[in-house]
Amino acid sequence: xxxxxxxxxxxxxxxxxxxxxxxxxxxxxxxxxxxxxxxxxxxxxxxxxxxxxxxxxxxxxxxxxxxxxxxxxxxxxxxxxxxxxxxxxxxxxxxxxxxxxxxxxxxxxxxxxxxxxxxxxxxxxxxxxxxxxxxxxxxxxxxxxxxxxxxxxxxxxxxxxxxxxxxxxxxxxxxxxxxxxxxxxxxxxxxxxxxxxxxxxxxxxxxxxxxxxxxxxxxxxxxxxx
Amino acid sequence: xxxxxxxxxxxxxxxxxxxxxxxxxxxxxxxxxxxxxxxxxxxxxxxxxxxxxxxxxxxxxxxxxxxxxxxxxxxxxxxxxxxxxxxxxxxxxxxxxxxxxxxxxxxxxxxxxxxxxxxxxxxxxxxxxxxxxxxxxxxxxxxxxxxxxxxxxxxxxxxxxxxxxxxxxxxxxxxxxxxxxxxxxxxxxxxxxxxxxxxxxxxxxxxxxxxxxxxxxxxxxxxxxxxxxxxxxxxxxxxxxxxxxxxxxxxxxxxxxxxxxxxxxxxxxxxxxxxxxxxxxxxxxxxxxxxxxxxxxxxxxxxxxxxxxxxxxxxxxxxxxxxxxxxxxxxxxxxxxxxxxxxx
Numbered sequence: 001x002x003x004x005x006x007x008x009x010x011x012x013x014x015x016x017x018x019x020x021x022x023x024x025x026x027x028x029x030x031x032x033x034x035x036x037x038x039x040x041x042x043x044x045x046x047x048x049x050x051x052x053x054x055x056x057x058x059x060x061x062x063x064x065x066x067x068x069x070x071x072x073x074x075x076x077x078x079x080x081x082x083x084x085x086x087x088x089x090x091x092x093x094x095x096x097x098x099x100x101x102x103x104x105x106x107x108x109x110x111x112x113x114x115x116x117x118x119x120x121x122x123x124x125x126x127x128x129x130x131x132x133x134x135x136x137x138x139x140x141x142x143x144x145x146x147x148x149x150x151x152x153x154x155x156x157x158x159x160x161x162x163x164x165x166x167x168x169x170x171x172x173x174x175x176x177x178x179x180x181x182x183x184x185x186x187x188x189x190x191x192x193x194x195x196x197x198x199x200x201x202x203x204x205x206x207x208x209x210x211x212x213x214x215x216x217x218x219x220x221x222x223x224x225x226x
Numbered sequence: 227x228x229x230x231x232x233x234x235x236x237x238x239x240x241x242x243x244x245x246x247x248x249x250x251x252x253x254x255x256x257x258x259x260x261x262x263x264x265x266x267x268x269x270x271x272x273x274x275x276x277x278x279x280x281x282x283x284x285x286x287x288x289x290x291x292x293x294x295x296x297x298x299x300x301x302x303x304x305x306x307x308x309x310x311x312x313x314x315x316x317x318x319x320x321x322x323x324x325x326x327x328x329x330x331x332x333x334x335x336x337x338x339x340x341x342x343x344x345x346x347x348x349x350x351x352x353x354x355x356x357x358x359x360x361x362x363x364x365x366x367x368x369x370x371x372x373x374x375x376x377x378x379x380x381x382x383x384x385x386x387x388x389x390x391x392x393x394x395x396x397x398x399x400x401x402x403x404x405x406x407x408x409x410x411x412x413x414x415x416x417x418x419x420x421x422x423x424x425x426x427x428x429x430x431x432x433x434x435x436x437x438x439x440x441x442x443x444x445x446x447x448x449x450x451x452x453x454x455x456x457x458x459x460x461x462x463x464x465x466x467x468x469x470x471x472x473x474x475x476x477x478x479x480x481x482x483x484x485x486x487x488x489x490x491x492x493x494x495x496x497x498x499x500x501x502x503x504x505x506x507x508x509x510x511x512x513x514x515x516x517x518x519x520x521x522x523x524x525x526x527x528x529x530x531x532x533x534x535x536x537x538x539x540x541x542x543x544x545x546x547x548x549x550x551x552x553x554x555x556x557x558x559x560x561x562x563x564x565x566x567x568x569x570x
Contacts, residue, residue: 042494045494046494047493047494048493048494049492049493055446055448057490058439058448058490058491059490059491059492059493060448060450060491060492061448062448062449062450068411068444068445068446068447069411069446069447069448069449070446070447070448070449071448071449071451072436072448072449072450072451073449073451128493129485129487129492129493130487130490130492131492131493132490138487138492139487210451212436212450212451212452212453212454212494212495213435213451213453213454213456214454215454
């Protein structure tokens with residue numbers, strides 16, 4: 001049984017009002033839905049290494065603790081140690097524009113030098129299986145860094161660092177703005193070989209928590225839109 | 227496993243360790259009361275119907291009544307030898323430890339074992355480990371033995387090995403009263419059972435949160451954290467043909483595979499986490515099947531590998547009644563293509 005409307009003309013202004021509200025709601029929702037943020041973690045990395053002049057044969061060199069012992073409980077970025085990582089960016093649709101990209105990293109408490117200056121460099125050479133302080137890969141064939149520790153400026157790494165950050169906190173999380181690098185890779189303007197974290201001073205150390213101990217705390221947060 | 231008959235349960239109450247020899251058609255199980263149970267195998271690898279030969283391990287006179295347990299058993303792949311490591315079932319004084327022949331060697335002949343030698347390890351050896359395993363390097367030049375952290379001299383050594391003669395017996399230095407094991411620093415994280423010799427004098431050890439890498443030539447040790455759980459012992463196995471190590475995190479269902487170059491770990495591991503599973507043993511690689519088996523409290527978990535040896539993501543539980551609640555791994559015979567599982 002259909003409900004009966006006594007005076008249909010009285011409903012016309014209410015319907016117009018409803019249409020206007022619906023249009024506004026659709027507009028605001030579509031704007032909101034267009035920008036999307038994803039968080040990649042270490043589980044989304046396909047390459048990772050910690051290299052050191054003190055354990056030159058190793059791609060998981062960790063931190064030098066004693067004369068004969070290194071441990072990956074803490075991994076250092078320093079003047080003789082570096083962390084290399086590459087995130088897979090294939091979760092970002094090709095037709096999207098990157099509007100924000102942040103690399104979020106977990107500091108190890110009470111390790112880093114006061115006011116140490118952390119450098120993030122874009123790598124310019126492929127690296128892979130067997131990577132260590134001297135070699136960028138050992139399989140399928142051996143290939144050396146231009147300078148040990150991937151320190152060759154303009155060859156192993158870019159001509160200038162993507163980020164330089166003076167450390168103000170001793171623990172917690174640090175955020176590096178990596179928008180320009182991610183844009184560069186996503187647009188195809190540069191091949192993605194990932195980043196290197198280090199310092200340029202032998203006295204300056206920045207310590208991070210074990211990557212595989214806290215894989216969800218090594219993050220790349222990216223916002224994109226059409 | 228595709229074929230359930232490949233899983234062979236062997237009744238061996240109190241089992242703590244096992245090994246199988248294809249060549250000598252023998253399965254040996256060590257027990258927590260210091261005995262060896264010796265099972266002759268038929269041509270197809272099934273266990274003979276006759277009762278197992280039982281052998282009491284030798285002890286020195288002052289320790290005749292002490293309770294000892296078999297920690298590890300290992301067949302030499304080429305020589306007719308079985309190595310056995312025993313230790314006291316509970317804490318013992320250093321003097322008592324010095325007198326106990328921890329390493330006992332048997333000669334295999336006609337599917338039976340005969341005592342060849344029993345070696346004490348001397349005053350400088352670190353004895354304070356109840357667990358561990360015997361392992362041979364790929365050239366059979368070194369026999370790694372379960373060993374402790376501190377000797378009486380408080381030297382922080384924890385990985386010992388004997389140099390072996392071409393006949394597979396511990397070598398004796400000129401003028402020395404007996405063969406002496408040599409020690410290498412491995413530090414206190416080495417608390418797992420696994421000792422996995424790799425290429426070029428490298429060894430990977432089961433340890434807390436991840437393995438310890440040891441380079442014997444350079445006396446270099448690195449600990450690699452692989453799992454978030456800081457209390458989990460991570461046990462190790464290596465693929466016999468591919469440059470891959472496999473890891474089982476004890477007490478969890480985390481199974482990992484990681485590539486290496488000359489024994490040095492490289493790049494990120496690939497992880498399979500099995501819900502509701504608690505691993506109890508190190509992984510056992512079954513190369514012809516392209517699978518890895520890991521012991522758990524009530525089942526053997528079989529993990530499929532892909533063509534390159536990486537975990538494919540498929541795994542199955544094979545329920546085994548009356549499994550011992552020990553960390554002993556099942557043992558696999560490549561020739562017979564059987565996985566032997568000691569049960570109560």
